[in-house]
Amino acid sequence: MTSNPRGPLSPQAEQELMHQVLAGERDAVRTLYARFGPPVYSLGLRMLGSAESAEELAQDVFVAAWRQGARFDSSRGRLSTWLMAIAHNLAVDRLRHERGPSRPVLILQDELPEPDPFDEEGLLVERESARRALARLTDADRWLLSRAYFQGWTAREIAEADRIPLGTVKTRLRTALVKLRRFEAERARVTARAGGETT
Amino acid sequence: MSCLDVRDLLAERALDALPPATAAEVERHLEGCPGCRKEAEGLREAAAAIGLGVPLSLPPARLAERVTGAVAAHSGPSGREPRRSTGRSARVLVGAVLTAALVAVLSVGWAMSQSATLQRAMSQTVTLQQRVRSTEATNKQLANQIASLVAEVQGTVFVANLAPPVGRQGVGAAVLIAQSSAPGTLVVWATLRREAYHVMLVTSNGRSFQAGDLVWTPNDDYVLSRLQVPQNLAKVVSVVVFDAKGRVALSGTARPYAQP
Known part of the structure; x- marks a missing residue:
């Protein structure tokens, strides 16, 4: 699929992998899990607060990926984005069904752990890029995004909790996401330029 | 909105x-x-x-098998069996659509107006569908007919069995004929609940393009015949039929045609 089996997949390789998953090929499902299982599981752990729920979520995510595989289009976005969107959507559904006082208190930035031996090289690059982009947001932006993303709050719920106008919350959510996208794009350009200079 | x-x-x-x-x-x-x-x-x-950006936590080792097992359970015989079917009915469907596509390519000629060729290809498809549904004997005759037609085509023939997602009904087949010096030919046939459908083709480089709408026929099935597809059909890896709400109704992988 690529010369480095642990390195980043090209869009073409991602599309091919999903075709194989769609065809029910076990090796392809294993490859998909090996690459994206850890971040999906970690997101489940962070959002749902227990290893059991995170495992259930991971299983649901990969079954959903198989079911919806025909919709994945690598020309529109990365496979990691697509899978994390599925994972987040399913986790938010669970949160909303199980809303209660036991939800974990969540933060966006932790200290960067040492890379784990199971970590895929390609995913490390994406994760590092994401973490650096997140680090450039203000604390207020991160707090706002964490409640919407990790706790599944709607803009209206945030507005009511913070006693600020709904329109303000919507604008701030949008602005924070646009900044995040810009920071990631800037970092991608810098990385590409650095790569070009060394070759 | x-x-x-x-x-x-x-x-x-x-x-x-x-x-x-x-x-x-x-x-x-x-x-x-x-x-x-x-x-x-x-x-x-x-x-x-x-x-x-969430710090990674190590999932338990058993989760890998649990995930692959769950996908296998859904994609197995009780899950999405039609997608993987290589049985007689699937071959008959592909045979019928393949014949329609080949007949259209060989007999119509590129100079004719597109509307006329579309009409003709469609009627041929419908006729062939009726023929092929009947008996095993017809199937054998059809296989011979296909073999002789494939030999005459200046191009590569790809076929795709189209199956529905879990929980939905329907079946279909698609034939793509890629020719190096002429536009490609696409014929899709499907039986689906009465609704509007359109067909999308996905290429190996991850691009996708709309091939057109499925047209309902008096036989209560759907056909799409296109004889002037400008894209290189040899690069198509998947054929996907969407309903009016954008949900996948049928999908399948395009593979080079091999005689059964």
């Missing part, structure tokens, strides 16, 4: 923070609006970065 209304909601969509009814309205708009869709994809990518 206007583009302005939708763009106001895209950040919340990316964060899965929209009420379900509003989310459904936004999705409907995005299906038909490439500009808003692009904006939505960018914001969703930013939201995914939040999830990817």
